[in-house]
Amino acid sequence: MRIVVIGAGAVGSHLAERLSVEGQDVVVVESDQRTAVDVQEEIDCLVINGNGSSQEILEQAGADKADLFIAVTSSDAVNVLSAHAAAKIGTPRRIARVEDPQLRAGAAALGVDLLIDPGDATARELELLVRQRGVSEVHEFAGGRLELIGGYIGPDAPASGMALEELRQQVSGWSWLIAAIIRHGETIIARGGTRILPGDHVLIMVETDKAGAALDMLGLHLEPARKVVILGATRVAELTAKRLCRKNIQTVLVDQDPDRVRRIATDNPRVVAINGDPTDPKLFHSEGLDSADAALALTGWDEINILGSLVAKAMGVPTAVARFHRLDLVSLLAGVGIDGAVSSRLSAANEILRFVRRGRIHSVVTFQDSDAEALEIEVDDSSEFAGKSLRDIHLPHDMIVGGIVRADRAFVPRGQSKVKAGDRLIVIALPGAIQLVGELFG
DSSP: OEEEEEOOSHHHHHHHHHHHHTTOEEEEEESOHHHHHHHHHHSSSEEEESOTTOHHHHHHTTGGGOSEEEEOOSOHHHHHHHHHHHHHHTOSOEEEEOOOHHHHHHHGGGTOSEEEOHHHHHHHHHHHHHHTBTBSEEEEEGGGTEEEEEEEOOTTOTTTTOBHHHHHHHOTTOOEEEEEEEETTEEEEOOTTOBOOTTOEEEEEEEGGGHHHHHHHTTOOOOOOSEEEEEOOSHHHHHHHHHHHHTTOEEEEEESOHHHHHHHHHHOTTSEEEESOTTOHHHHHHTTGGGOSEEEEOSSOHHHHHHHHHHHHHTTOSEEEEEOSOTHHHHHHBTTTBOEEEOHHHHHHHHHHHHHHOTTEEEEEEETTEEEEEEEEEOOTTOTTTTOBHHHHOOOTTEEEEEEEETTEEEOOOTTOBOOTTOEEEEEEOGGGHHHHHHHHO
16 A cells, blocks of 8 residues: 655654554655654655645655555644645545644545544543553443553562463453563563563453453552643643543643643633642642642653653652653653553554554554554454354464454453454454454454
8 A cells, every 4th residue: 555644743753654564655745854864764665855735745755646645744734735735636545633623624625534633532541541540551442341451560460470371260250351461662462371470561451341350460450530630731631631520530730831821721610720840849749739649741741741750659649641752761661650651643543543444444553662453343244264263263373352342242252252244353463463354354
């Protein structure tokens, strides 16, 4: 597939790297010359320095022959104009990153097939994390009936040091599955002989209403937050604050910019907005922020988010979640004061990859410190595996079926579970197996 990406910022470069690794023919258009040179050196794709809304540049990039067009610059207007230009020269499918509600309203008429808003997607993810405090990430499937939960194994966890087959023998009627383990930057698709070690980042597929027992075994304890402090007054922070207030969670927001604080307090009367340094321990104490159940560090700078999280933990806040632009920092900081991480670029990638995969794939999830993907795919009538049990299918070692959605039922399968035509499977796969998922079941 030929894919043209406009903008080589955090979202564009991440997508270009991920898609090129899969063997897609990727062309990136970037207006900043230095950024274009850097991306060309780091990613195996063609990079063109130019204006992405120029028809001449788009033709040079081969957009008229491309299968997909993705505009993800930091400018909503440029993204919409670029998609419109791509539509005029015949690119069949067009995606644009647009955050402005007024621009979103008219974008479809200008040729945009899919609008994405990374900020809103990140706010949704943060709301889930706050409602299930104690885990590093939460992704919903099957309308919320299945969840893929991430968490770090502590040395005192009951399951620490055990092989998965030993763990299963101790659990009767288990309704959960450790799908993958991320250890020292390497993703391991879990099997019976896989052993759980302290410090592992585990991804668990679980039936939502039975999550408690599974997480207890892994030393992870869910406890919804009643009071949350948000560090920063970015758009993501404001969207998150609105969501938390709608859930009747007491929300306090701290930022050094008095104009932003004043505007947020005016627009959102239920948010307690404080003008101050979000990394100041004295402020935490004087304003009672140390009594919060969770701190969300959502400024636009990774360094401030890291420091703010560490200060919050030192002041007694049990859970700290930080927003990152640089994903390589996530695995380095796990277990040293940051309990969870979110990334707008990953939120955008999840929305876009679902559109890239298309066909019978209904959702795609990517992870902060892993190149694996979780795909929700519908089993085609023509699949040779329809009617067979998972045990008899003999899936390759770089993929695992973590969940099955059948009509109004969603469950975590066992080896004897049969796959039926029309089922939706939640498959966790490494990059080399992603295309094979579609070939096997689609």
